[in-house]
Structures are given as structure tokens and as C-alpha cells.
Amino acid sequence: MAYKMDPRINMCLLEQCAEGTRRIMKEGFTPSRGGDISLRDPSTGLIYVSGNLKDLPFPYATFLEFRAQDIAVFEPDGTLVSPWAVGTIEMPMHLAIMRARPDVNCVLHTHPQWSTVFAMTHKDIPLVLTEQSYHLGGEIRTAKYAPAGAMEVGDYVVEALGDRNAVLMDAHGSVAVGERMDMAFAHAHYLENVAQKAIFASLLDRLYPLKEDEILADHFMEGTA
Template identity: 25%
Template sequence: MNIKSKLLHTGNELLQKQLTWGNSGNISARNDKENMIITASGTNMGQLSEDDFAFVHIETQEWEGTKKPSKEIPMHRAIYMNRPDANVIIHASPFWSTLIACSEQTMESKLFIESMYYLEKIEEVPYFHPGSAALGEEVGEAAKKANVLILKNHGVIVLDDSVEEAVMRLETLEFTCRMAIMAKGSGIPLSVLTDEIAEDFLANSGYKGIDKVK
């Protein structure tokens, strides 16, 4: 399956798992070292077609395709330029994760195996208008520190070296956000693991975390 076919499938998968809705969000992948493929502006993530993608030169931002690429090019290119290990980026606004992004609550990753494994470090990015150069710059800097970014009052970004891992990372984020919000609303205190336990887990789990990429 080529990368465009994978992204087509991924858009539908995200919709089925309620990780996207309508034309919110965008996905991209490296096509080669210099170019990325990204969803077009205004496309419905769950109903993508072959024409709903554009090829964009990462450095110059010049593009080719039948439709204009997403205006979020600045933050996608910033991640690819700052993280040579990143091959796939998903920007979405699933309900529970976006609720966290629109609140003062911070997310904790040291809760259970999958949250430690797939979330590890979570960076918050302050609000900047979508598609702005300022948002791109902030996202690029945050991506140097984490594979999961919460964009305040906007949504979330996950990045990884494969489509499958990126989707799993987003699923884990949404599940963890939902758990945290429901626990708080129910008055159930969460038991957070220590930094030492989390570090030992990451060091011995075989996970290629952000610290091992540098």
C-alpha cells in the first residue's frame, strides 16, 4: 500500500474511532527527504479521495496537486525540519483531547502502561491562529521535546515514524484524556506513578522514545 492509500485509510479510521470530525484536522507524511504529502484544505478527513492531497516541498512550501494544501503547512514542515525521525503527523481535534486543550487541566502520562509508552512526554503549545508562521515556529520547537503536542484552544498533534504508531498514539491520548476528565468529574483520585518508575519502564521496555532519538 503506497503512502497516499495509507493516509486515505487512516482518515476513515480516525472518523470511525471518533478521533476526527467533519473537516477538522489534517494529516501528512514524508514522501521523501524533501517533500511531504498533506491533506488538502477543507477536506473531510473521513471521506478522503485521491484528489484530496497535495505534494509540498518541505523547505520552500511550493506545492503540486489539484487542490490547495491545508493552511497548516507551517507546523507540519516545522516538525519535519526539526524531527528527521518523524514520518507521519496527525493534527486532530477529538472531543476529550480538545476539551483538555480548552481547559486549564494538564495531562499526566504516568498513569498506566500505554500512557507511559505512547505519551511519554506531552508539550503544550500556546494559542496562535491556525496556519500562522508563529504557530509553526512554536510547534517546531515543542516537537523537539515530545511526540505529543496539545495546542491550547485548538486541538492536538501526534507525530511518529509510521502511520500505525501515530494512530495508536492519538488513540492513547484521547483515551487518557477521557479517563482523566471522567475521574475528576466522579471524584476519583488518580494514582500517578513516580518519575523513577516511568523512567525505568521506558528504559527497559524497548521503546524508542523521544530521549533515544536525540
């Protein structure tokens, strides 16, 4: 079937979003087909989101088969502008984050191993490493639970995310954000790194959370170094 293409749609961003979807599995952020990614085009405001595998004409076995034509495109208010593909059930969450965070142009939702352990136990990841403040913005909170696809998911995730670069989804997975796709993936990798270290450290002793004002020496904080 031939579809009329909205002239605002950027083919490069369709391919970039498809590549991001493939990277979710390539880089070990999901065991099979869980998770999704979204990109915002600052020039048009359009948001590109991983399409729903179940609604594709020929459902793929894994994310590794994702192509540009499988990406859904939305207005910021959720209006679909790509008749050939629809978003996943987490699409409203992606849009909610984009609306709340104008500094974010990529939202990466995954089901990773280590940080999901915290999400399964309803625990935040405390600020336990100095570089954690720089990479992720501080402690990583776990958003309140809501069933997958519920409209409340977006509200809870936005609330727990705040101005940080990552958030956990209770009994579900995680979200990492960034100004660009490479930054969102870097934050997702760092989230997994700190979660794994925190779990192993807790086997030896209790964790010792840091305070934000303990991260840098006073002369660095004051910009007089």
C-alpha cells in the same frame, strides 16, 4: 485539466495519505471536516498532506470522500509540487514538526473530544499512568495559543512536543506523531484514552502525577533484569 506529475511523487503514498484523512473521521477524531495528516517519504523527502477541502474543484461534505488526487505534496521547505491540490492552513505546522523531528514520518492533527478538553482549559495532561511514559513519552504539554494558520503555530507546537509523541494545541485540538501512520494513530488513540481516564479520575480525587524515574524498577532501568 491535465497536470504534469513530478516523477518523485509516489502514488502509493498519495493513497495512503488519503486513507489516513478518511480514518480521521472514521475513527472519531473529528465531528466533521477538522484536522489533517501528513506523511514523509524518507527516500525523496517529499511530504504528503491532506488537501484543503475549500480549494478542491468539488468540495466534499465529509472526509470520507477524500481521494488520492486530493492530497497536496510539498518539499520540506514548503514548495508546492502538486499543482492539483494545496495543503490546509495547518500545513506549515506539519512541515515544522517534520523538520524538527527526523524520526517522525507521520503527523496527525485532529480535533478529538477528550484531549481537547485539556486544550480548552489550557492544561497539560500530567504523567498519571505508567504506560503513558512508554506510549506518549511522558506528560503531554499544551502549546501556547496562536490563531489557526499563523506561522507561530508550528513554532509553539514543536516547542511543546519536544521528543514526545503527542502535544495539545491550546483551544484547538491535538497532534500525534509516529515513525509510521499506524503508530501515529495508535498514539492518538492512547492520548484520548489517557485524557478520558484523567478527567474521570479527577472527579473522584486530585490526580497524582508520577515522576519519570518512578515508572520502572531500578533493575529494569539499568538493563539488568
